[in-house]
Structure formats: structure tokens, C-alpha cells
Amino acid sequence: MILPLTYNFRNLLVRKLSTVLTLTVVSVLVLVLTVLLSFAAGMHGSLAASGSGRNVIVLTPGATAESTSLLTPEEVGRVVQTPRVARSADGQLLMSQELCVQSSIPRREPEGFTANVGVRGVDDAAFDVHEGIELVEGRRFTQGAPEVIVGRAAQERYANLHIGGSLDLGRLSNRTFRVVGVFTAKGGALESEIWAPRTIISDVYVRPLVTSALLRMESPGAVPAAIEYINGPTVKLQAKSEPAYYDDLATTSRQIVFLTTVLVVIMAIGAVFAVANTMYSAVDGRRREIAMLRTIGFSRAAVVTAFVIEALLVCVTACGLGLLAGQLVDGSRQDYLSDQTWTVLAYESKATPQVMITALSVAVVVGVAGSLAPALRASRVRLIEALRKA
Amino acid sequence: MGAAAIELTDVRKVYRKNRIEIPVLEGLDLRIESGTFVVLMGPSGSGKSTLLHLIGGLDQPTSGRVRVGDYHLEEMTERELTTWRSRHVGFIFQMYHLVPVLTAAQNVELPLLLFRMSAAERRERVRTALSVVGLEDRMDHRPNQLSGGQEQRVAIARAIVTDPEVILADEPTGDLDAQTSEGILNLLNLLNTDFGKTILMVTHDPKAAAHGQRTLHLDKGVLERDTMHAPRAAAAASVN
Ligand SMILES: Nc1ncnc2c1ncn2[C@@H]1O[C@H](COP(=O)(O)OP(=O)(O)OP(=O)(O)O)[C@@H](O)[C@H]1O
Ligand SMILES: [Mg+2]
Numbered sequence A: 001m002i003l004p005l006t007y008n009f010r011n012l013l014v015r016k017l018s019t020v021l022t023l024t025v026v027s028v029l030v031l032v033l034t035v036l037l038s039f040a041a042g043m044h045g046s047l048a049a050s051g052s053g054r055n056v057i058v059l060t061p062g063a064t065a066e067s068t069s070l071l072t073p074e075e076v077g078r079v080v081q082t083p084r085v086a087r088s089a090d091g092q093l094l095m096s097q098e099l100c101v102q103s104s105i106p107r108r109e110p111e112g113f114t115a116n117v118g119v120r121g122v123d124d125a126a127f128d129v130h131e132g133i134e135l136v137e138g139r140r141f142t143q144g145a146p147e148v149i150v151g152r153a154a155q156e157r158y159a160n161l162h163i164g165g166s167l168d169l170g171r172l173s174n175r176t177f178r179v180v181g182v183f184t185a186k187g188g189a190l191e192s193e194i195w196a197p198r199t200i201i202s203d204v205y206v207r208p209l210v211t212s213a214l215l216r217m218e219s220p221g222a223v224p225a226a227i228e229y230i231n232g233p234t235v236k237l238q239a240k241s242e243p244a245y246y247d248d249l250a251t252t253s254r255q256i257v258f259l260t261t262v263l264v265v266i267m268a269i270g271a272v273f274a275v276a277n278t279m280y281s282a283v284d285g286r287r288r289e290i291a292m293l294r295t296i297g298f299s300r301a302a303v304v305t306a307f308v309i310e311a312l313l314v315c316v317t318a319c320g321l322g323l324l325a326g327q328l329v330d331g332s333r334q335d336y337l338s339d340q341t342w343t344v345l346a347y348e349s350k351a352t353p354q355v356m357i358t359a360l361s362v363a364v365v366v367g368v369a370g371s372l373a374p375a376l377r378a379s380r381v382r383l384i385e386a387l388r389k390a
Numbered sequence B: 001m002g003a004a005a006i007e008l009t010d011v012r013k014v015y016r017k018n019r020i021e022i023p024v025l026e027g028l029d030l031r032i033e034s035g036t037f038v039v040l041m042g043p044s045g046s047g048k049s050t051l052l053h054l055i056g057g058l059d060q061p062t063s064g065r066v067r068v069g070d071y072h073l074e075e076m077t078e079r080e081l082t083t084w085r086s087r088h089v090g091f092i093f094q095m096y097h098l099v100p101v102l103t104a105a106q107n108v109e110l111p112l113l114l115f116r117m118s119a120a121e122r123r124e125r126v127r128t129a130l131s132v133v134g135l136e137d138r139m140d141h142r143p144n145q146l147s148g149g150q151e152q153r154v155a156i157a158r159a160i161v162t163d164p165e166v167i168l169a170d171e172p173t174g175d176l177d178a179q180t181s182e183g184i185l186n187l188l189n190l191l192n193t194d195f196g197k198t199i200l201m202v203t204h205d206p207k208a209a210a211h212g213q214r215t216l217h218l219d220k221g222v223l224e225r226d227t228m229h230a231p232r233a234a235a236a237a238s239v240n
Helices: A005-014 A016-046 A073-079 A152-157 A198-204 A220-231 A242-285 A287-295 A300-329 A353-379 A383-387 B048-055 B078-088 B104-114 B119-132 B148-160 B178-195
Strands: A055-059 A095-106 A114-122 A134-138 A147-151 A166-169 A175-184 A194-197 A212-216 A238-241 B004-017 B020-033 B037-041 B063-068 B089-093 B166-170 B198-202 B214-219 B222-228
Touching (some): A005 A016, A005 A300, A016 A242, A016 A300, A055 A220, A055 A242, A095 A166, A095 A198, A147 A152, A152 A175, A166 A194, A194 A198, A220 A238, A242 A300, A287 A300, A300 A353, B004 B048, B004 B198, B020 B048, B020 B198, B037 B048, B037 B178, B048 B063, B048 B166, B048 B198, B078 B089, B078 B104, B089 B148, B104 B119, B104 B148, B119 B148, B148 B178, B166 B178, B178 B198
Parallel strands (some): A114 A194, A147 A175, B037 B198, B089 B166, B166 B198
Antiparallel strands (some): A055 A212, A055 A238, A095 A114, A095 A212, A134 A175, A147 A194, A166 A175, B004 B020, B004 B063
16 A cells, blocks of 8 residues: 655656755764764773772873873883882882884785874883783794783784784884784783884884873782872872773763764764654645545545655665765775774774674664654645645 | 445435534435446536445535445444545546556556455456456556546546446546547546446536436535436447
């Protein structure tokens, strides 16, 4: 009992402008939604598992991430005085000076695309200070050698990071490093990084300073006092417990996700109104035709269905276009977001089945919500009045 | 003459507008025998269209009985009437009411979509209906590629494609010139004589009225005159 699709299709073609407008509104909605979903999916978990409750991270006052922090040797010297920092078996203070840089390297896919990866220059102390770093393949790099170890998540995302593989790093990407090991970090953010000897990284990026220092305390109980000491007048730097640091990073991400969600909801409501608007004018322009269809025996339900299908035809097409556009933006996206907040996120922006299903559901909901009221109006067209000569 | 195809008994129709009652039909009795071509005339506002709508199941009488074939329309629900219309009546309007985005063939096919029928059978029926109205070669034309007379022929094909017993036409030639009207009226005559359709046609044109076998004059909601005349010799003649 339904009208043929050609009927809907042709009507859409007849009102080209409004069809194209609706198509645009809904595809942009789907595009933004796809981006949001991939961010949200990437955030999930990767930050939660990061950091040790016994560790204190030291940054420049005001810096929210390592990427915006720089510590001079003199400043690091003041940190060394912090009370109750743990020592290694051979009496070394458990402090890791680290130099974080961003580097653009080839992705695994799509082929030919690059993305920013976090490269962390560390000394041997880092392996005693960071908790849960585990070498699962190969060996550690040798200090002074152009070697790297790669996090498991990084290995999965970027090209050529198998043991024995190589990659070009440095300010001009002109130094070749060899991959000698693969590490895990209990699923934490560090697993998305590449680690290399600090002195060499400092050299090839021409960055003589460090970005942060990480302290391992004797016990978790020593953390608050250490933070107070470093934030205080003696050291005048910024200290946070390591979990708090990652949590703050996640907060920024969460805020972005939240704002994007608000944006998506507003856009979805806008799209519903856009669909409703065009469908109302479609119904009003076709009152006589509707009355004729009802006269020759099409039921009210058939009329409702016809108009809802007409809106769905646009929305589902727009969904396809939005997903397609999402694929084109994909891959190059991480280059725009070079802030470390994003680099530590192991997000993927592929149109996974879940993303597609969600996008399709949203498009369908927008189509139905936008067309139901106009379609009901169509089904209630008064036959005799509508059939009368204008 | 066979059994009465249409029978109205004491039909009243009152429209209510802002609490004011507008009586349109007042106690109308009417029998139309199966297979006759009846013309309905009368001044504007006399209730001709209203009567047609009641017989076509588009509206319900305020009181009285409307029987078409074996169906008592005043007892049926709106939903039942909708289904009934698709199977038992064909409508022809002054304004044709073709769907502008569909071809002639697709327009004619519309009523068949309400039947369980294979696509092949639908195509065959559409072809037959269009050949009856002489537009077999215009199957793929859109309404805006057709003349008014041709549009009305497509509308007639749409009305007969389901092979209904009754055809209701409300001023089918109201928008056409004399010569084109003559063609349409001859076509209705053909449907009446060769296909045995019962036809009820509203018109203001006495010349058009001459095509029927019986003319009803409606005035202020009552039947004034009921004239029988011999079937025109022209009826059997050429359709074009
Ligand atoms: N829905 C309605 N509400 C109120 N009044 C109505 C309604 N429909 C018809 N009428 C009134 O009923 C009367 C008869 O209308 P109808 O359309 O049947 O006349 P008609 O004989 O077909 O006239 P015409 O020759 O102009 O087509 C008119 O006075 C009209 O105003
Ligand atoms: Mg009328």
C-alpha cells in the first residue's frame, strides 16, 4: 500500500534547492557527529590508566601539558632538593628529566598520510621512575645511539615501527632511528609514544632544555608534601601528582567532547527543524495531489509513509555523504591538533560499524522527527476542500 | 434496465460552519440504473458536487441512506470507504489532478498499486487503459508535456484502469474547448456503451448534457426535473 520510490525521488528532484539545503544540513551534522564519536572513542580508557600515585610531575608554572612546559637546568637543580624522593638500589635519586617533542611520521593507513606522534627523550632513570613500563619485545635503546623503543599503540598506528624498522626524526626529519624494542604501559597514554635517548633527541631537535621532570617518591604519602614544596616559594614551579596530571589532560578532552556533544545536539535539533520546514512546504504545495491520492484509495497511513520516506531518502543520503566526508578529513586530522592533549589520545577516526550505525540512527531519527508532523498534516488534508477548483 | 446500481433514500446533507447550519441536500431520493449515463445539472451551489461526493464515498450524508452496488456507504467507516473507493468507483475531476512528477503511465498505474498484482499485469492494464483513451503513444510523457484534453484522457484512463462499476465525473470538460470536450464526452459514451459503465457526470453545458441518457436538474438541494432521453446516435459513433 505504499507509493513507489520514484514518486518521492522525483518530488525531491523537483524542489532541488530545498533538497540540497536539507542534504547539506544533515551531512554536516553527520560529519561533526563522526568526528565527535572517534574522539570520544579514543579518549575512552587511554587516559584513565595513566600515572602512578607515587609520582610527581614538575612543569613550568601555568603549563597544562608537557608540550607547553620548559625547565632550565637551574630549575631542575632546585627540584632535586625536594624531600623524600626515592632512591634506586645504587643510591641514585629517582628523578627522570624528560624532553617531549612532536614529530610527524607516516601512518600505517591511509597510506601516504602522516600524523603527529609524541617522542619522549629519556635517560635510563625513566624506567625506574615510570611505573608499569614493560618491554615486551626487543631491548632498551642504548644511550647515545640513534635507537628508539615504541609503545604498542604507536606501533599499531604508525608505519614501519616493527623491530628492525626505522623512522626519521629531528627538526628537519633528517636523522634515522632504528626501532629496537616495543613496550607497554598498562594500556596508558605512554603506550602511544616513542621513546629515545634524551641527549640525542635534544640534539636533533635543537632543544637544550627539558620539558618536565618526574619524581618517584618514597611512598604515596610523601606526594602532597612534595607538591607543596615545589609549588612553594623555594622552587616556584608547578607540581602535580601524575594521575592528577593525566586527569587534567582528560578534563580538557572531556570538555571538548562535551562541547562537541552540545554542538551535535543543537545541530540535530536544527536539522529536525530544517527537515520539518521543507516537508511542511512540500505538503502544502501538494495538497490537491494528496487529496487525489486519498480519493483513489490511498489510506492516511500510506500518505504518512510517503512523506516520511521522502524525508528519510534525503537524510540517509546525507548520512552517506557525511560519512564519506569524514573519511576524507580522516588521517590528516591529527596534524591540525598537534597539542599534546590530542597526541596522547590513541583515537582512531575510521568509520567503524558502530560509528556508521550511530550516524545512520541519528540521520533516521532526524528524518522521522522532522517529517512526522508534516506527514500527519498531509494525512489530514480535507479531501473535498482540497479537490475543489483553486 | 438492470437493478439500480445507485440508490439514495431521503438523503440530507447539512454543513455546519460557525454554528450556522447550511443545508445542501434536503431529503433527496434517487435511483440510478446500472449501465446508464446520467447527467447532473443545476446552478452553482445547488449541491451537485456534494451529491457526487456522497455517492463516491468521499463524504457521509447527515442522514439518509446511500447504497452503491451492494454497499451501504452511510454504514461504513472512513477506512472502509477508502478501500471501497479504490475498488468500486473511478473519479474524473475538472482539474485532472495528475501527479506532475509522474509519467502518464505511472499516473494511470497509481490505483493498481492498491491491488495485489504483479508488475507485468499492472503494465498490461495500464497499456490497455491508455489505448482505450487513445494515448498509448504518450505513456512516457509527463503531464506538462500533454495538452489539457490529453491530461483529461490520462485521468480517465486512471479512473477506468481498476475496472470500477461506477464512474463519477465532476465537470470533466469544464476547462476544455468545445472540440476537445466533444472528444472527452464521446469517450465517456464509449465507456458507457462498450464497457457498460454506470456514469454520473456533473456539467453546466447543455451540449455536454445531450451525451447522457438521463438528465437530473438539482436546485437548492432538491431534484427539480428528471428528463429521460433516447441514447444519442452519436454515442456509438467515433470516439475522436
Ligand atoms: N465543507 C463545506 N462547508 C460548508 N459549506 C459547504 C462545504 N462544502 C460545500 N458547501 C456548500 O454547499 C453548497 C453546495 O456546494 P457544491 O459544491 O455541492 O455545489 P455545486 O452544485 O457543485 O456548485 P458548482 O456548480 O459551483 O460546483 C454550497 O453553498 C457550498 O458553499
Ligand atoms: Mg461543484
